[in-house]
Amino acid sequence: MNIKQDIIQRANHVYYVVILLALGVIFRLVYVQYFQKSKSGKFWRERVAATVIQRDTIRAQRGNIYAVDGSLLATSLPTYVVGLDPTVAKQEYFNNKKDSLGLLLSRIFGDRSARDYTDMVTDARSHKRRYVPLNRRRVTFEERQMMRKWPFFRSTAKVAARGGVLRPYYERYHPFDQMAERTIGNLDVRTGRGLMGLEASFQPALAGKNAVGLVEVLSGGVRKPVEDGPDMKPEKGMDLYTTIDVNYQDMAETALRSALEKYNAAKGCVIVMEVATGEIRAIANLTRQGDHYVENFNHALAGRTDPGSTFKLATMMALLEEKAISLEQPVATGGGSTTYHNLVISDAKRGGSGTITARQVFEKSSNVGTHLLMRSYFYSRADKYCSYLQRFHLTKPTGIHMKGEAIPVVRNPDMKGWSKISLTSMSYGYEMQITPLQMLAFYNAVANNGRWVRPMLVKQIKLDEQVVEDNQPYVLPEPICSPQTARKAQELLRGVVTRGTARHINNPNYAIAGKTGTAQKIINGKYQVGKYYTSFIGYFPADKPKYSMITVVDTPQGDNIDLLYAGSVAAPVFKEVADRIVAYDYRMHAPLRGHSSGPRSTTGLLAGYADDLHTISSTLNIRNEPAGEGWVETTASGRWRSRPTRSGRVPDVRGLSLRDAVYLLENKGLRVVIEGRGKVKEQSIDPGTGTDGLSSKTITIKMG
Incomplete structure (x- = not known):
C-alpha cells in the first residue's frame, strides 16, 4: 500500500514539473515575440496586429434612369x-517625391500642412x-483625374x-432635384438598394452585379484592396428609359403646387398619360408638410379613396350597355333630395333641378338622378352591375410595372358588409376604395374607344446601347364596352365641360372632355360637410384624344363651401396643365391654311443661336437654316452669317x-x-460699348 502511494506521489511531481515547463515555454514565446529588446534598445519585433485576408463586396x-427625351433623372x-x-x-523614389505629395495633399484637402502630410506617410513607411x-x-471624379497625375498615383502602360x-x-444624384422624387425613388444609404419607386421596382436591373473582392484587414480595421483578376470586377447596372x-412633369407639379397652396389643401396628385399607348408623361404627388x-407618398398609385362622382361614368355605361336607358329620357329629380332605406341622397345644387334628361343627370352630376336610373334597372340585378365593374377593369390593379400599387376595394353581394344601400352608394362613387391611376385607366379606355391600355412608366431597359427589354403597349384583348356605348360616354364627358359642372374650363x-368628382370625407365613420376629395378626370383634345389626365386636390379649405367642389378646385388644375401641353406640343396644332406641306423657305427669325435654329428648322420643316455655329444673324439678302459676341462688350441683341x-x-x-x-427691335446701350x-x-x- 505504501509502495502504491509512493508511485502516485512521484507521478504527481512529474505532472507538476511538466506543467511548469509548459508555462515557461509559453512565457518565453510571449517575451521574445513582444518584449525582448536588442542591444540597440529597439524591439526585436514590434507589436503589430495580424493581417487577415478577407472577402469584401x-x-x-448603378444604372441610370432617363426621361423620354434622354434627360437624366437619376445617376450615380x-x-x-x-x-x-x-x-x-x-526608397529613392519615396525620398524624392514625398515632399511633393505632402504639398499636393495639403492643397486639395486644406486640413493639414504639407509637412504634416509628409510626416504621416514617412512615419507609416x-x-x-x-x-x-x-x-x-x-474626392470627386474631377479631383481623382487630377490626382492620377500626382506622384505615387501616376500610372502608365509601363509603370x-x-x-x-x-x-x-457611388452616390445617387438627381439632376432635377425633387422632381418626380417619389416616382424615381431613392436608395437605402447602408445597403445601396432601392427603397421605393423605380429604384425599388427595378432593383435587380439597376443594381448590376457586385463583385466579391479580396481586402487585407490591417490594424485599426483598415481595409486595403488587393488587386484581383478581371473576373472579380463588378458588372455595371442596366439603364431605365422611362416615359x-x-x-410635362414640371407643368404638372407647378400647377398642382399652386392649387394646393391656394386652398391650403392636405395633398394632391396629377397624372398625364398618352391615350393610345398608356405611356405616363407626368406623375406628380404632393403632401403638405408644415x-x-x-413628395413623400405616391397618392397616384397607393392613395385609395372613394372616387365620388367620377364613378358615375361607370354607372351610366353599365346602363347603356344593357340598353336600360336612353340619354334623352326624363328623370324627375324633384327638389334635389330623396331617401332610400334611411339613406338621405342629396344633390349639390340647392333646390334641385326638377325633371331633367338622363344626359343632364350626368352633366349636372345629380346623385338623386343617378340613384333613380340605377333603381329602375340594377337594384334587382346587383350581380350584373358588379360584373360590369369587373369588365371595366375597376376591380383589380392596373398591373403597372412599379411596386406599391394598391388593390382596389369594390363591393359585391358576396362580400361582408354588403347592405341594401350598398348599390345606391356605389352608383355615385362611395363604399369603395380606388386609386387615381385605376380611375384614369378606365377613363383612358373611353377616350380610346373602349380599348383599355395598361399604364406604362418604363419603355426600355438597356445595357450600354443594347436593348435588353423593350416594353410595348399592352391592350386588353376585348374592349370594355361596345363602340356605341363608348361614343355615348364620350358625348356625356364632353357635355360636362360644355354645359355641366366643368363648363368654366x-x-x-x-376641346376638353371629362368629369368632376367631389366626395365627402369620412372622419370617425361620419361624412363631414366641407371636407372634400375633389378630382377631375378627362382627356384632350376631345375630338381626337391624345392625352388623358386626372387631377386631385384633397381637402381644400375655404370660407365658401360652394367654391370647394371639384369644378372650382380640381378642374382648373386640369385646364392649366392641358393648356401648357397644347401650347408645347406642336403636333397637336392644325396646319396653317394657305401653307403648303413642303419645306418653308423662311424662319421669321432674324438672329439666334445656331443649335436652336437647327432644331427649329428640323422640327418645322424649314429649308433656310444656318450652316454655321454659335450666334448667327441674317443679312438683307436672307443669308446667314456669324454674329460676334466679344468679351467685355455689350452684345448686339437686335432681332433676337x-x-x-x-x-x-x-x-x-x-x-x-x-x-x-x-423680338428685340432696340436696345438702350449701343452694341460694342465696353x-x-x-x-x-x-x-x-424694346420688343416689336
Whole structure:
C-alpha cells in the first residue's frame, strides 16, 4: 500500500514539473515575440496586429434612369477614398517625391500642412504600415483625374502606380432635384438598394452585379484592396428609359403646387398619360408638410379613396350597355333630395333641378338622378352591375410595372358588409376604395374607344446601347364596352365641360372632355360637410384624344363651401396643365391654311443661336437654316452669317428672341428692362460699348 502511494506521489511531481515547463515555454514565446529588446534598445519585433485576408463586396455602378427625351433623372456619381501603401515605392523614389505629395495633399484637402502630410506617410513607411488612409473626405471624379497625375498615383502602360489607391464609392444624384422624387425613388444609404419607386421596382436591373473582392484587414480595421483578376470586377447596372417627359412633369407639379397652396389643401396628385399607348408623361404627388409640400407618398398609385362622382361614368355605361336607358329620357329629380332605406341622397345644387334628361343627370352630376336610373334597372340585378365593374377593369390593379400599387376595394353581394344601400352608394362613387391611376385607366379606355391600355412608366431597359427589354403597349384583348356605348360616354364627358359642372374650363382653342368628382370625407365613420376629395378626370383634345389626365386636390379649405367642389378646385388644375401641353406640343396644332406641306423657305427669325435654329428648322420643316455655329444673324439678302459676341462688350441683341437677349445681356452683368412683345427691335446701350463700369447697370430692350 505504501509502495502504491509512493508511485502516485512521484507521478504527481512529474505532472507538476511538466506543467511548469509548459508555462515557461509559453512565457518565453510571449517575451521574445513582444518584449525582448536588442542591444540597440529597439524591439526585436514590434507589436503589430495580424493581417487577415478577407472577402469584401465591391458594389457595381448603378444604372441610370432617363426621361423620354434622354434627360437624366437619376445617376450615380463616383467619389473616391484616397489611400496610400507607402511600402510599394522604392526608397529613392519615396525620398524624392514625398515632399511633393505632402504639398499636393495639403492643397486639395486644406486640413493639414504639407509637412504634416509628409510626416504621416514617412512615419507609416518607417513602421512598415501597408496601407494608410490619407483623408476621410472622399474626392470627386474631377479631383481623382487630377490626382492620377500626382506622384505615387501616376500610372502608365509601363509603370504602375507606386502605392496610391483611389477606391470608388457611388452616390445617387438627381439632376432635377425633387422632381418626380417619389416616382424615381431613392436608395437605402447602408445597403445601396432601392427603397421605393423605380429604384425599388427595378432593383435587380439597376443594381448590376457586385463583385466579391479580396481586402487585407490591417490594424485599426483598415481595409486595403488587393488587386484581383478581371473576373472579380463588378458588372455595371442596366439603364431605365422611362416615359416621363420632364417638361410635362414640371407643368404638372407647378400647377398642382399652386392649387394646393391656394386652398391650403392636405395633398394632391396629377397624372398625364398618352391615350393610345398608356405611356405616363407626368406623375406628380404632393403632401403638405408644415408650411410646404413634399413628395413623400405616391397618392397616384397607393392613395385609395372613394372616387365620388367620377364613378358615375361607370354607372351610366353599365346602363347603356344593357340598353336600360336612353340619354334623352326624363328623370324627375324633384327638389334635389330623396331617401332610400334611411339613406338621405342629396344633390349639390340647392333646390334641385326638377325633371331633367338622363344626359343632364350626368352633366349636372345629380346623385338623386343617378340613384333613380340605377333603381329602375340594377337594384334587382346587383350581380350584373358588379360584373360590369369587373369588365371595366375597376376591380383589380392596373398591373403597372412599379411596386406599391394598391388593390382596389369594390363591393359585391358576396362580400361582408354588403347592405341594401350598398348599390345606391356605389352608383355615385362611395363604399369603395380606388386609386387615381385605376380611375384614369378606365377613363383612358373611353377616350380610346373602349380599348383599355395598361399604364406604362418604363419603355426600355438597356445595357450600354443594347436593348435588353423593350416594353410595348399592352391592350386588353376585348374592349370594355361596345363602340356605341363608348361614343355615348364620350358625348356625356364632353357635355360636362360644355354645359355641366366643368363648363368654366371650356375654351375655344381645343376641346376638353371629362368629369368632376367631389366626395365627402369620412372622419370617425361620419361624412363631414366641407371636407372634400375633389378630382377631375378627362382627356384632350376631345375630338381626337391624345392625352388623358386626372387631377386631385384633397381637402381644400375655404370660407365658401360652394367654391370647394371639384369644378372650382380640381378642374382648373386640369385646364392649366392641358393648356401648357397644347401650347408645347406642336403636333397637336392644325396646319396653317394657305401653307403648303413642303419645306418653308423662311424662319421669321432674324438672329439666334445656331443649335436652336437647327432644331427649329428640323422640327418645322424649314429649308433656310444656318450652316454655321454659335450666334448667327441674317443679312438683307436672307443669308446667314456669324454674329460676334466679344468679351467685355455689350452684345448686339437686335432681332433676337427675348430668351436669347436676356441670356446674353445678363451674362454681361446688366439688368434688363423689357418693353413690348415680339423680338428685340432696340436696345438702350449701343452694341460694342465696353462693359467696364456697367455692372448692374440697367439696359432697356424694346420688343416689336
